[in-house]
Amino acid sequence: MERKLVIDANSIIIFFRYYYFDKYNSREIYGKLFEFIVSKIKAGEIIVIDKVFNELHESRQDPTMTNFKKQIKKEVVKTEFLLEKIEDLRDRYRIKYNEEKFYDDPNRLELELQNYLEKYADLYLVSYCKNLEEQGIKPILITEESPKPDKKPVEKIPTICKWENEGIGYRKIPYALFEIYKDELKFKLEVKNK
Numbered sequence: 001m002e003r004k005l006v007i008d009a010n011s012i013i014i015f016f017r018y019y020y021f022d023k024y025n026s027r028e029i030y031g032k033l034f035e036f037i038v039s040k041i042k043a044g045e046i047i048v049i050d051k052v053f054n055e056l057h058e059s060r061q062d063p064t065m066t067n068f069k070k071q072i073k074k075e076v077v078k079t080e081f082l083l084e085k086i087e088d089l090r091d092r093y094r095i096k097y098n099e100e101k102f103y104d105d106p107n108r109l110e111l112e113l114q115n116y117l118e119k120y121a122d123l124y125l126v127s128y129c130k131n132l133e134e135q136g137i138k139p140i141l142i143t144e145e146s147p148k149p150d151k152k153p154v155e156k157i158p159t160i161c162k163w164e165n166e167g168i169g170y171r172k173i174p175y176a177l178f179e180i181y182k183d184e185l186k187f188k189l190e191v192k193n194k
Contacts, residue, residue: 051121
């Protein structure tokens, strides 16, 4: 079965921080990692959806994200065709406790639910993974989210992905680097004593 990694915005941002110490020194490892992830996106092994692309903020102080977005722009997958599935997920995974505690006004709750869909890619990511499964492709959702509750009106990605819910495999970015791509990436860290 074919496998695809569907990645969230925080995982991409964190990916570029793993070897940040090398960025301003030799740039050797940092540059290779940058090219590696771009090549996997261009090859279609790692999927970046439109909502994730929009969440990636560019900074004038650090042109890495600008360069990254420029290189992968043509590979970004559109998700508007999933809107019905996304709304269904939103309705199934609403957090009643948060609704009662934070959104006592029904109009405010409806506004918060709509803002959630506009602001966060979470349900788009899950829906896209479900779409891949329907095509016979095994998705792994790469996310840095923890299941720890917050004030969001909808459950977090790990809770939604659990086997008893949607049954989608999810991992953090180091899993992808050290397990999935272990034959392509060889990491070595050398600490020199003075």
